[in-house]
Amino acid sequence: MKTLIIAEKPDMGRTIAAVLEPKAANRRTYLEGDRYIITWAIGHLVSLAEPDQYDARYKRWNDQDLPIIPQVFKLWPNPRTKDQLKTIGELAKRCGRLVNACDAGREGQLIFHLIRQYLKLAQPTDRLWISDLTAETIRRGFDSLRSDDEYEPLTKAARARSEADWLIGMNASRAFTIRHKALLSVGRVQTPVLALLYDRHKEITAFQSETYFVVKAAFDQSGFGYSGIWQGERLTDKAKAEALAAKTANKPAKVEDYQVAESKEYPFRLYDLTLLQREANGKHGYSAKKTLDIAQALYEKHKVITYPRTNSNYVTEENIPVMGNVLTMLQGTSGYGELAKGADRSRVHKGNKAVCNPSKVEDHHAIMPTPKRASGLSQEEQNVYDMIVRRFLSHYYPPAVYKNHTVLTVVEGETFRTKAKEQLEPGWKVVLPQQDSTAAKPAKRGKAKDDKEADDEEMLTDKPFKLDPHGAVHCSSVEAMEKMTQPPKSFTEGTLLKAMEGAGKSMEDDELREAMKDTGLGTPATRAATIERLKHVGYIQLAGKKLDITSKGLAAIELIRNAGVELLASPEMTGRWEQRLHQISKGEASDDRFIAQVKQFAAVIVDKVRQQRPAAPGTFEDTSAKGKKAAGSTKGGGRTSSSRSSEAKAGTKSPAGVSKSRSSTRSVGSEAAKPSKQAAASAASRGPLAACPRQGCNGSIIEGKRGYGCSSFREGCSFVIWKEQQGKKITLPMLQSLLEKGATSQLTFKQSDGNSLKGRLVLTDRDKGTLTIRPAD
Numbered sequence: 147m148k149t150l151i152i153a154e155k156p157d158m159g160r161t162i163a164a165v166l167e168p169k170a171a172n173r174r175t176y177l178e179g180d181r182y183i184i185t186w187a188i189g190h191l192v193s194l195a196e197p198d199q200y201d202a203r204y205k206r207w208n209d210q211d212l213p214i215i216p217q218v219f220k221l222w223p224n225p226r227t228k229d230q231l232k233t234i235g236e237l238a239k240r241c242g243r244l245v246n247a248c249d250a251g252r253e254g255q256l257i258f259h260l261i262r263q264y265l266k267l268a269q270p271t272d273r274l275w276i277s278d279l280t281a282e283t284i285r286r287g288f289d290s291l292r293s294d295d296e297y298e299p300l301t302k303a304a305r306a307r308s309e310a311d312w313l314i315g316m317n318a319s320r321a322f323t324i325r326h327k328a329l330l331s332v333g334r335v336q337t338p339v340l341a342l343l344y345d346r347h348k349e350i351t352a353f354q355s356e357t358y359f360v361v362k363a364a365f366d367q368s369g370f371g372y373s374g375i376w377q378g379e380r381l382t383d384k385a386k387a388e389a390l391a392a393k394t395a396n397k398p399a400k401v402e403d404y405q406v407a408e409s410k411e412y413p414f415r416l417y418d419l420t421l422l423q424r425e426a427n428g429k430h431g432y433s434a435k436k437t438l439d440i441a442q443a444l445y446e447k448h449k450v451i452t453y454p455r456t457n458s459n460y461v462t463e464e465n466i467p468v469m470g471n472v473l474t475m476l477q478g479t480s481g482y483g484e485l486a487k488g489a490d491r492s493r494v495h496k497g498n499k500a501v502c503n504p505s506k507v508e509d510h511h512a513i514m515p516t517p518k519r520a521s522g523l524s525q526e527e528q529n530v531y532d533m534i535v536r537r538f539l540s541h542y543y544p545p546a547v548y549k550n551h552t553v554l555t556v557v558e559g560e561t562f563r564t565k566a567k568e569q570l571e572p573g574w575k576v577v578l579p580q581q582d583s584t585a586a587k588p589a590k591r592g593k594a595k596d597d598k599e600a601d602d603e604e605m606l607t608d609k610p611f612k613l614d615p616h617g618a619v620h621c622s623s624v625e626a627m628e629k630m631t632q633p634p635k636s637f638t639e640g641t642l643l644k645a646m647e648g649a650g651k652s653m654e655d656d657e658l659r660e661a662m663k664d665t666g667l668g669t670p671a672t673r674a675a676t677i678e679r680l681k682h683v684g685y686i687q688l689a690g691k692k693l694d695i696t697s698k699g700l701a702a703i704e705l706i707r708n709a710g711v712e713l714l715a716s717p718e719m720t721g722r723w724e725q726r727l728h729q730i731s732k733g734e735a736s737d738d739r740f741i742a743q744v745k746q747f748a749a750v751i752v753d754k755v756r757q758q759r760p761a762a763p764g765t766f767e768d769t770s771a772k773g774k775k776a777a778g779s780t781k782g783g784g785r786t787s788s789s790r791s792s793e794a795k796a797g798t799k800s801p802a803g804v805s806k807s808r809s810s811t812r813s814v815g816s817e818a819a820k821p822s823k824q825a826a827a828s829a830a831s832r833g834p835l836a837a838c839p840r841q842g843c844n845g846s847i848i849e850g851k852r853g854y855g856c857s858s859f860r861e862g863c864s865f866v867i868w869k870e871q872q873g874k875k876i877t878l879p880m881l882q883s884l885l886e887k888g889a890t891s892q893l894t895f896k897q898s899d900g901n902s903l904k905g906r907l908v909l910t911d912r913d914k915g916t917l918t919i920r921p922a923d
Contacts, residue, residue: 147240147241147243148178148181148182148240148241148242149181149182149183149241149242149243149244149245150182150183150185150234150237150238150240150241150243150244150245150269151166151182151183151184151185151244151245151247151274152185152186152187152234152244152245152246152247152248152258152261153184153185153186153187153247153248154186154189154247154248154249154254154257155186155187155188155446156186156188157446157447158247158279158446159176159177159184159185159186159247160177160184161284161446161449162247162279163177163179163182163184164281165281165285166179166181166182166184166288167179167181167182167184170182170184175229175230175233176233176237183237183240183241185230185233185234185237186230187230187234187248187257187258187261188227188230189227190224190257190260191223191224191227191228191230191231191234191257191260192221192222192223192224192260192261192263192264193221193222193224193260194219194220194222194308194309195220195221196222197214197316199220199222200214200216200220207320207323207324208324209321209324209325209756212317212320212321212324212752213313213317213321213745213748213751213752214316214317214320215313215745215748219309219312221263221264223264231261231264231265234261234265235267238267241269242269242270243270243271243272244262244267244269244270244271244272244294245271245272245274245291246258246271246273246274246294247274249453249455250274250275250276250277250453250509250510251455251510251671252300252303252304252307252509252669252731253669253671255297255300255301256301256304256305256307256308259301259304259305270293271293271294271295272291272292272293272294273291273292273293273294273296273297274287274288274291275287275292276453277452277453277456277510277511278445278449278452278453279445279446279449279516280449280516280518282517299730299731299732299733300731302730302731302737303727303728303730303731303737306727306730306737306740306741307723307727309741310334310723310740310741310744311333311334313741313744313745313748314333314334314714314744314747314748314751315331315332315333315334317749317752318332318333318711318714318748318751318752318755319331319332319333321751321752322702322705322706322709322755325756325758325760325761326705326760326761326765327760327761328698328765328766329683330702330705331679331683331685331702332702332706332714333679334714334719334720334723335667335668335672335676336676336679336680337702337703337706337715338649338667338714338716338717338720339642339646339667339668339676339677339680340680340686340695340699340703340715341703341715341716342637342642342645342646343637343680343686343693343695344695344700346634346636347636347694347695347700349633350633350634350636351879351882353633353634354886355630355631355632355633355887355888355889356382356630356631357382357628357629357630358380358381358382358628358629358630359382359383359386359387359626359628359629360375360376360381360626360627360629361375361376361381361387361391361394361562361624361625361626361627362375362376362624362625363375363376363394363395363555363557363562363621363623363624363625364621364623364624365399365555365562365564365619365620365621365622366620366622367613367614367617367618367619367620368614368617370612370613371622372553372564372605372611372613373564373605374555374562375563376390376560376561376562377554377562377563378560381626384626384628388626390560390624390626391624391625391626392624393558393560394557394558394560394621394624395621396620396621396622396623397557397558397620397621398557398619398620398621399555399556399557399619399620399621400555400556400618400619401553401554401555401614401615401616401617402554402555402556403552403554404551404552404553404554404613404615405551405552405553406549406550406551406552407549407550408547408548408549408550408570409548409550410545410573411545411546411548411575412500412545412574413500413537413540413541413543413545414537414540415459415460415512416459416460416461416512416513416514416537416538416541417459417512417513417534418456418457418458418512418513418670419441419454419455419456419457419513419670419671420457420643420644420646420670420673421459422437422454422513422530422533422534423438423639423640423643423673423674424640424641424643424644425533425640426440426529426530426533426640427639427640427643427691428640429529429533430526430529430530431691432530433639433674433677433678434639434643434673434674434678435674435675435677435678436526437530437674438454438455438671438674440526440527441454441513442454443527444523444527444530444531448518448520448522448523448527449516450515450516450518450519450520450523451513451514451515451516451531451534452510452511452512452513452514452515452516453510453513454513455510455669455670455671456510456511456512456513456670457509457510457669457670458506458507458510458511458512459506459512460501460502460506460507460511460512461501461502461503461507461511461512461514462502462504462511463502463504465511465514466494466495466496466502468517469494469514469538470491471517472514472515472516472517473486473491473539473542474517475515475517475518475519476515476535476539478519479519479520481532482535482539485536485539485576485577486539488576489539489542489543490542490543490544491542493542493543493544494541494542498541500541501541513534514534514538515531515534515535532579536578536579539577540574540577540578541574543573543574543576543577544571544573544574545574546569546571546572546573546574546575547569547570547571547573548567548568548569548570549567549568549570549611550565550566550567550568550604551564551565551566551567551568551611551613552564552565553565555619555621564605565604565605566604566605566607566611567604567605567606567607568607568608568609568611569606569607569608572608630889633891636692636693636694637692637693638692638693639677639691639693642677642693643673643677646666646667646668646673646676647666647667647673648666649666649667649717649720666717667717667720668720677693680699684696684698684699685698685699686699697766698766701761701765701766703715705758705761708758709754709755709757709758710754710757711750711755726740727740834846834847834857835847835848835849835854835878835881835882836881836882836885836886838856838857838858838863838865839865839885839909839912840856840863840865840913841912841913843856843865845857845858845859845861845863847865847881847885852868852869853866853867853868853869854866854867854869854876854881854915855867855915864913864914865912865913865914865915866914866915867881867884867909867917868915871907871917872895872917873895873896874893874895876907880907884907884909884917885909888908888909889906889907889909889920890907891906892904892905892906892922893905893906893907895919903919904921904922905919905920905921905922906919906920907919907920908920
């Protein structure tokens with residue numbers, strides 16, 4: 147009898163068939179050759195059943211039905227792909243053996259075994275475990291097939307993850323939704339990620355900006371110019387800063403101390419998926435999902451990169467010869483030929499721990515090009531491929547060498563410091579695109595620069611820094627520059643991915659910190675889906691590159707934390723789960739015991755939420771147009787369209803959006819409640835927004851149709867900030883910033899000549915509410 151190979155997706159199946167059965171007959175949904183039949187899963191053909199598939203009464207969301215704890219989890223076929231599932235079942239009847247060729251990882255293991263369980267396939271099964279889809283790798287993989295039984299612990303871990311996410315997401319989402327009469331999505335990964343955005347939002351809104359001054363001097367020594375920053379306590383008095391500038395300008399100076407040290411910068415790590423997503427977001431503005439989709443196409447369709455859903459930045463000894471083949475291929479290309487020919491092959495070897503570190507490679511090695519020459523790539527595919535190739539090539543070049551200069555120059559008893567970084571040898575940086583080749587090395591991982599450090603940035607130059615420490619120096623000019631302390635930056639998708647990856651690393655519990663060291667929140671394969679999920683349910687929205695949390699997202703985190711189940715919003719729970727799941731995958735822990743504990747926690751969540759005070763009317767309203775659009779989004783995710791417009795109430799039909807995807811939330815999809823009476827009320831009904839800033843006035847700022855004015859206007863208070871100012875609409879967050887800090891964050895203003903101006907709106911008259919533009923430095 148023939149062997150049935152089940153790949154995860156059609157492209158993978160066809161690629162495997164081309165290697166094993168090049169003359170196979172194409173039957174559209176499968177390919178059949180003399181020895182093998184090759185078909186595919188198209189992702190999750192089978193998922194855990196929804197609650198109403200256990201009992202019809204669960205269609206109505208009733209508090210008395212919670213918690214929903216299945217004794218045995220049922221499986222349910224995806225209705226959109228049931229024909230393909232039927233095809234697999236029919237093909238299996240003609241085959242005496244199976245090969246699991248789904249993605250080599252925990253999720254690929256789950257996809258295959260849910261199909262096998264649902265169809266009751268009893269044939270002996272082998273496991274194909276490969277990291278790229280080149281013909282050589284596929285042949286080698288089939289030559290070294292292992293029994294799927296050897297992967298049983300990984301299968302148990304995959305099932306445990308899926309069932310645990312179902313228990314928490316389904317019960318927590320229903321409990322919070324019923325209690326607070328608004329569709330609230332809760333999940334093991336998405337909720338802690340939302341909490342990261344919540345906490346950053348609170349840091350930003352609570353931030354009090356302060357004005358300070360930096361004194362910068364320009365020095366000259368026989369035609370060689372350099373600049374320095376005054377060293378001393380932060381100056382907050384403008385008069386003192388200007389006096390210091392006047393005291394030192396156009397005066398003789400001397401070099402008090404001059405230190406020179408050489409340093410080397412080595413190539414950055416090879417890409418894992420999260421690092422690739424972060425850098426593609428910063429460089430090209432691609433969302434995490436878009437980068438994953440592009441990388442998946444480069445892997446499956448074009449076969450020009452290795453498996454992208456990896457969390458490793460290293461390779462094993464087996465990969466070194468293949469890397470040599472890739473370098474040979476690149477030498478024959480027009481785009482990378484010269485760089486590849488200039489590479490030093492001796493630099494990449496099994497002793498180079500920056501590249502080859504088998505102890506840090508679990509399921510898959512780092513993302514690399516394959517020996518297959520790229521052709522027919524779209525511009526976006528080429529952009530991501532280019533990043534991967536250049537990162538690969540960089541490890542065949544020597545380190546970049548710098549001479550670091552630190553100069554202390556004294557003028558009239560005042561000390562100015564200069565930091566200059568002179569590039570002696572570009573080394574590996576020659577492989578970077580021209581615009582990036584002279585970029586300074588980013589700040590060390592996890593260490594944000596404060597304002598003072600940022601004001602003392604070193605100068606990067608490829609020209610000689612020639613200073614005679616004993617020669618005469620003249621201070622030609624001095625400037626007192628006004629600055630403002632800056633709040634923490636809002637998350638972008640790139641910085642949020644970094645935060646997800648590093649979540650838990652500050653935990654005091656050594657075991658938990660170790661468990662999350664290589665995982666963080668989510669996995670490389672699921673982080674993009676988590677961010678998209680938060681957008682879809684109306685918890686966050688994009689504002690340019692920034693990710694803003696909505697009022698619904700803020701309310702959700704506050705309700706979860708106040709219910710006494712704050713563990714749901716903490717990386718700690720994910721850390722504990724990942725620790726246990728890793729132990730299960732190694733055969734060191736019981737999956738049954740793990741699931742029993744999760745069932746207990748699900749019951750605790752339901753009980754805690756029952757005791758919580760219901761949210762006040764209007765809690766989930768978002769008055770912005772973007773917020774309304776996000777909160778009301780209902781595309782995808784739901785099974786029944788008829789319920790999408792109904793408000794979630796105890797005893798009503800199940801809200802739409804209960805996810806059937808493999809997302810870890812397994813929860814409510816989006817808020818579809820009809821606008822309440824509070825939402826229809828005028829903006830003025832919100833009540834006082836803040837105290838009136840006018841001296842001696844006891845009124846409050848309230849919102850009117852055209853502006854934000856004082857409630858004591860009848861008593862003669864003339865304070866008002868009009869909503870339309872300098873071509874900008876003053877939003878509530880901007881108003882809050884103006885009243886509390888005296889200025890907005892930096893904005894871009896269109897000028898009459900068509901040019902744009904960066905600056906802030908500043909409250910210059912606290913009696914009348916007058917705003918002016920202060921240009922950026």
